[in-house]
Amino acid sequence: MQDLPAALPGYGPLRATRIRAAQTDRRRGKLLESIRAAIEACDLRDGATVSFHHHLRDGDGVLNLVMAALAQRGLKDLHVAATSIFPVHAPLLEHIASGTVSRISASFISGPVGAAISRGALDLPVVLRTHGGRARAIAHDELKIDAAFVAAPAADALGNLSGRSGRTACGTLGYPLTDVMSAEHVVAVTDTLVPFPAAAIDIPQDRVDHVVLVDSIGDPAGIASGTTRPAEDPGSRAIGAQAAAVIAASGLLKDGFAFQTGAGGISLATAAEVGRAMAARGVTGSFCAGGITGFHVEMLRAGLFRGLMDVQCFDLEAVRSYQSDPRHQAMSAAVYAGPHVGGAVVDRIDAVVLGAAEVDLGFNVNVTTRAGGEIIGGSGGHADTAAGSRLAIITTRLTAAGFAKIVPRVGTLTTPGETVDVIVTDGGIAVNPRREELAGQLRAAGLPVVGIEDLAARAAAAASRPVPPRAEGRVVAVSEYRDGSVTDVVRQVGSPAHR
């Protein structure tokens, strides 16, 4: 070609361009014929960390497909770094038993896997991280992912992924959006291969290495797990009405109000009451965040909020809204809840309404274990939103299944009491002593403010079963806070033989 100097000051050596006939490789795309081929292409070895996300929730088929292929390949000691594990993932127990899986980390674990871990199925402690803490751990290389497997409702051959099309459309892909930024390899698993370019793209092709077409990535009916409608029973509605009254009395309910609720019946009953109050006062909120339900979509359409910030669609109505309404925007787990991004969406929330398995006298909340110590969940975004929001409200009944839910000391500390402001129960409202001014506002509004000790006493009186003692077995799980510190450990209950 041209006559080039060998080197230049301020530039260094010059390497002359040589054109290789490698274009065909680039054109071929990223399609592989099987998950097995993808495992080979990623060069996964014993001890590797493989990540999964839970947008298909209890309908997810991808984690099981991939783990079966990894087991078939004879891999051992794998680390399953999932965002959440559901009952549908029970086949993980076989892979634990066979030695294919020796480590698990997740933000939420429910169903048989949680029960088995609690009974000591794994020798190494499970690491439970908040959604924001998981994003931080990935970004800071504390959680190094060898291969991220993305359940893609639609994909093209170059690896553009869409959660908005395909027969298992699940909406936003907020959790893998974080994984694919740092994973060594990214494998998209799809049952809907579309012509290039996929539309609308949720994860762009430069973040995806391989695409595998399978028969089914899961059951779309499993996306909406449990109810995502406001509770109708009088007890739940009463708690919801009081939580909404707390928000109204707090002074936060004004233009620009930012709101998050879970998808549970009491949370959505609260949201319904808050929506009525906003409409009555002529308040236009800024956004609802979090997992988004059809109920949040209704509030958007009613003009109560300007937008939705959605890390995960909780039902198919939310999916349809994300497909068509530009005010309904996706966010990654890092943007949602990361403590490392200089201000996440959770840091802009005015009020969040959260649930609890237990609350204690220090306002600490347990959403990780049930009475007796068995793992039934984990923080998810609980600790993140409590820390970020101006007003963190916990709604709970005084008792459940005969056990007191307001207790001297939580079985597992998931969300530190320093970040919790108000407990709303069917036996009164307790305000964190840190928020004395707020307690005054609630009293002025005629709300039944009582001491947390009073709530605990009423709960104990109403309970038919004693609070079980803390388990004392070996540590089976570590509950990490958003910053990687440890809020608590979970200890073994019973033994593997008992499961």
Next chain:
Amino acid sequence: MQDLPAALPGYGPLRATRIRAAQTDRRRGKLLESIRAAIEACDLRDGATVSFHHHLRDGDGVLNLVMAALAQRGLKDLHVAATSIFPVHAPLLEHIASGTVSRISASFISGPVGAAISRGALDLPVVLRTHGGRARAIAHDELKIDAAFVAAPAADALGNLSGRSGRTACGTLGYPLTDVMSAEHVVAVTDTLVPFPAAAIDIPQDRVDHVVLVDSIGDPAGIASGTTRPAEDPGSRAIGAQAAAVIAASGLLKDGFAFQTGAGGISLATAAEVGRAMAARGVTGSFCAGGITGFHVEMLRAGLFRGLMDVQCFDLEAVRSYQSDPRHQAMSAAVYAGPHVGGAVVDRIDAVVLGAAEVDLGFNVNVTTRAGGEIIGGSGGHADTAAGSRLAIITTRLTAAGFAKIVPRVGTLTTPGETVDVIVTDGGIAVNPRREELAGQLRAAGLPVVGIEDLAARAAAAASRPVPPRAEGRVVAVSEYRDGSVTDVVRQVGSPAHR
């Protein structure tokens, strides 16, 4: 808090959670009161690399604002890593003269800065990279950016940026999308601060460190630089018609056809003819890529293509389309043209129509210097699309300003002839000898295929001025190929005193 073991096997030491009252910082957002304050927050020092993008094209006000602030702060030896430099950026010459700027890299340089560089204004060679090569250099840490300055048509206080709203809406933000993934610090400069969350978000908040509000980020009228409509003159239309006939004869014009053209009059005249041929044959293409114009939008709306993949809107009609049509999608520079992403959008293009300052007997193309050697451009996406596409067509007249454009040897080799397939001129069509089968197809279609030597001879005969000799001064610029190898160097013409 809880009683924690000091350490656990398989986990390591446990650090107990301590809640600090640092929430107010996170809530404050990322707003700083001035560019000066952002420079301080980024801790920029002498020798730092600052990056800019050119979506506001010749209407951009941000590069000049930031460079003035850096100069005022007394910083020296800065490296300006821009995507493109336009005439509006002439104030850079003062910063070069004062020693504030000692290095420049870019994908395209036009106007007074290019002229001054050619005359030796900088001691260190400018590095000219292709759009894809720049994305690769950033991803591979060859080009380390200390602070990326993003001209944001709209931003919220947490750093969500939108190119789709604000009074200087410019559409997609494809180039900074790549910079913000790797830059040490990211500063958004906006003239439209919107309530959180900005909509629609083009760059998410976790990629942005600081937001600065200024009076104006530029002149929206400058976005559409030059014509973005098909040429109307008979000479250009004839070349366009022949280029379209080449595409038709090549066999590529079938369902799924993927197309890119520049925004020049001949390119769009070609696109108009191709569109008519598609309509006549009932062909539905897959996508148009690249910088997108209102003319491409018309083709989308006419149903000739399923989608647009847009790294940069070339006019305001394209901006309006991107604001409202989900089939009109953004792509980053890496996705567009990166040679490092395992298949970029350019690798899926069937036919691309490109221009040339000069073409030589080896089918090499110069879009970097004018006759005589002065810098007037650079590859931009020229070399990327030529390499990726199945059919790279160069359209050019035989002469311009009295100089032959088909020459024995290009003044600067920008795009290697190995990646160029056809030269379409007003004096005939030359086909790269590598593509003998294609030459046969064109001849069979009755097109005037001639040898490249014939074209050069005709150009020489039609020229009124001799091809100037290659400049022999010191090297003022290095032209890098997509992979970081060097296609050519640009040497000094005249001396700084002559400018």
